[in-house]
Amino acid sequence: MVFSIILLITDHHTNMLRNVRSFFNLIIYPLQTIASTPANIGIWLNEQLDSHQSLITENESYRTNNLLLKAQLQKFTSLQAENIRLRSLLKSSRKLKDQMLIAETIAVDLDPYKRQIVINKGQRHSIYAGQPILDAYGIMGQVIHPGIVSSSAILITDPSHAIPVQINRNGLRTVLYGTGAANYLEVQNLPNNADIELGDLLITSGLGGRFPEGYPVAKVINIIRDPGQPFAKVIAEATAHLEQSREVLLVMAQENKPQLLSEQITKESGSSDE
Amino acid sequence: MNNKPASHGGIVILLSFAIALILCMVQIPDYLKMYRPEFVTLILIYWCIALPHRVGILTGWSVGFLLDIQMDSLLGLHAVALAITAYLAYKLHARIRLYPLLQQSLIILLLVTLSQMLILWINGISGHAHGNWSYWMPALSSMFSWPWIFYLMRTIRRMYGVN
Numbered sequence: 001m002v003f004s005i006i007l008l009i010t011d012h013h014t015n016m017l018r019n020v021r022s023f024f025n026l027i028i029y030p031l032q033t034i035a036s037t038p039a040n041i042g043i044w045l046n047e048q049l050d051s052h053q054s055l056i057t058e059n060e061s062y063r064t065n066n067l068l069l070k071a072q073l074q075k076f077t078s079l080q081a082e083n084i085r086l087r088s089l090l091k092s093s094r095k096l097k098d099q100m101l102i103a104e105t106i107a108v109d110l111d112p113y114k115r116q117i118v119i120n121k122g123q124r125h126s127i128y129a130g131q132p133i134l135d136a137y138g139i140m141g142q143v144i145h146p147g148i149v150s151s152s153a154i155l156i157t158d159p160s161h162a163i164p165v166q167i168n169r170n171g172l173r174t175v176l177y178g179t180g181a182a183n184y185l186e187v188q189n190l191p192n193n194a195d196i197e198l199g200d201l202l203i204t205s206g207l208g209g210r211f212p213e214g215y216p217v218a219k220v221i222n223i224i225r226d227p228g229q230p231f232a233k234v235i236a237e238a239t240a241h242l243e244q245s246r247e248v249l250l251v252m253a254q255e256n257k258p259q260l261l262s263e264q265i266t267k268e269s270g271s272s273d274e
Numbered sequence: 275m276n277n278k279p280a281s282h283g284g285i286v287i288l289l290s291f292a293i294a295l296i297l298c299m300v301q302i303p304d305y306l307k308m309y310r311p312e313f314v315t316l317i318l319i320y321w322c323i324a325l326p327h328r329v330g331i332l333t334g335w336s337v338g339f340l341l342d343i344q345m346d347s348l349l350g351l352h353a354v355a356l357a358i359t360a361y362l363a364y365k366l367h368a369r370i371r372l373y374p375l376l377q378q379s380l381i382i383l384l385l386v387t388l389s390q391m392l393i394l395w396i397n398g399i400s401g402h403a404h405g406n407w408s409y410w411m412p413a414l415s416s417m418f419s420w421p422w423i424f425y426l427m428r429t430i431r432r433m434y435g436v437n
Contacts (some may be wrong), residue, residue, distance in 0.1 A: 007349055008354070020349070054289060108299040109299050110345050
């Protein structure tokens with residue numbers, strides 16, 4: 001009993017039990033694999049029973065989509081080159097590309113009151129705590145407990161999660177909190193007269209140094225401006241398909257720590273290779 | 275724990291716990307998630323009643339610990355809750371055995387509610403409490419699933435001669 005309480009307190013306040021957790025995760029992993037089989041069988045059956053015709057149409061749509069994306073990418077490359085050139089002119093460096101690792105979610109349920117997922121990559125694939133996770137549509141969350149072969153990640157909708165964002169339209173910075181409800185997030189601390197509109201896209205601001213800058217997070221779907229309240233209540237819907245995505249991307253950030261201004265200046269004046 | 279020399283079928287006990295852990299994380303539709311019975315607690319209580327000399331507080335603690343890892347909750351959270359549940363089930367096992375099934379179910383309701391309350395308290399202290407009536411739903415569903423689990427487990431226990 002006493003031991004358990006000590007354990008609880010240690011785990012709550014420190015990071016010491018990280019290795020214990022990742023070790024026992026290895027025991028749980030086969031169970032997780034078994035537990036995810038019914039869901040996987042469902043997906044497999046779905047794939048098998050798809051008719052030939054629907055596969056052809058799907059393939060066709062992928063092809064046109066691919067063409068469109070490639071065309072956009074051509075423009076993007078020239079823009080990127082231009083951006084790098086301009087930045088070098090301004091002598092400011094910024095990482096433009098992030099390395100990605102693809103992981104799959106394991107189809108298991110966790111605590112229904114938390115918003116968490118399990119992914120099939122762990123410390124063996126150099127996953128670390130705090131690593132951002134995204135899908136094709138936006139930020140999903142971050143890794144909290146990396147195991148050896150699988151890790152658990154917290155979604156941005158978890159009630160204990162907050163993510164620094166800015167409004168894409170005007171750069172207004174704020175913090176987006178999870179609500180615990182699927183797909184919904186909340187901005188709690190914007191004043192009533194803040195310049196925020198329905199349909200505004202919220203993107204990561206890169207503040208805090210955990211999430212890379214410029215990825216879409218959520219779209220504003222409801223604003224309640226109550227004059228009696230000090231802050232406006234803003235509800236946003238996550239752009240990422242939080243409850244559906246099977247494949248997720250993990251950002252492998254090399255060095256994402258915020259630097260002191262003086263440090264940065266000396267570094268940049270010293271070397272201008274970026 | 276081993277005061278009976280001819281104790282065998284440990285594999286069955288282990289397997290039953292493994293299956294309970296799996297049942298706790300098999301994906302089910304969102305609207306059913308609130309009603310998922312606490313399979314691990316039920317299986318633990320069953321073994322505590324049926325084989326109090328083999329399954330007890332230590333087993334409860336270990337299974338709870340694994341559940342913590344699996345659920346990604348605070349380490350020791352389910353461990354404490356299940357250890358206390360196991361202790362109570364162990365204390366009451368002689369009585370529970372004699373009760374008719376209906377009364378047993380009520381005791382189960384009590385035990386599961388208690389363990390959930392412990393979890394809620396600890397969560398509250400560490401700042402993640404979720405105050406919602408549906409939080410207590412698993413206790414009710416556990417109560418209703420107890421008779422089936424009891425019969426199933428008793429059949430399995432007799433079939434494999436676990437003692």
